[in-house]
Amino acid sequence: MHACNLLVVCISSPLHYAIYDDDRLLESFSIDEKPSTALPLMYQRLRESSMRVSGIYYASGPGNLSALKLTHTFLHSWAIVESIPLYATHSFALLPEHYIYAFGKKHFIMRENIAPSPTKSPEQNLALITANIECVLCENPPHSPPFTPPAVLPKSSFCLPCEPIYILPPV
Template sequence: MRKKVDVLCITLSSPILIGIYEEERLIETISSDEKSSDILPLIFEEVLEKYDLKALFYVNGPGSFMAIKIAYIFLKSLSILKDIPLYARDAFYFNNNQPIKAIGKLFFVKMQDDIQTQKLETVPVASFKLPDLLEYKDFSKETAPLYKIAAV
């Protein structure tokens, strides 16, 4: 019998991080420097062969417009086709609330519950991390992307 797992996707920057969670505990990490559009179908082909999915989770922004869009369309389609619930959380949850690159010298910053852009002269080094425990209560059923700036 295959394990029933949850899958969390962080696709805003390189490397892409995919966490496999059993009973809310991280049991496997998949990392890739490939483009989301190229690698997500391949990763999920393997994940679907190995596991039964209970729920999908993803980082819905802010960040790369294209990365958010690709992840959302892919995961929303999978959610609908396989009847698997989809949940989302903003990116600041996964990088210790550090600024996130927007465009040029603009960065996304989170002030309490408000996400804004600010010009920063010094580029902060912030990486994303999969949590060891997947806390359902920290995620939302509102999964629309958080683009926060207009697409260019």
């Protein structure tokens, strides 16, 4: 079995994932299902392949609350059961030009693109990132480009705590 790294972006539907060998992109996939269906499908496809996941890198939010909870629980459980290292970054590190859907007509935006720093603690990085994310009312958000996985896995961006980033806007 060949070892590879897995990148997962499941902050709503569809789920996007990419396979990296030696931190270089091999393949990327999308599953246009709800996270509760897409995550097990991704897992099943990976188990049926000849690849062994040696690291899981994922976007921990912001995003749809249900998707974030499911993704975190699924990936964290998988990482524990199979002793796979788990790494997290914020959604905007992988979707920099996007309005990320929150609910109704509300979307998350990042006021200034701040990258997590490996020289800071995960908690310091999280505080900087969350302070820079805003929930805005947007009748017609600009069309976001489709998700494109990076050609090289940006491991230095994955230095946030492995927990969902819940940003609850006022209702």
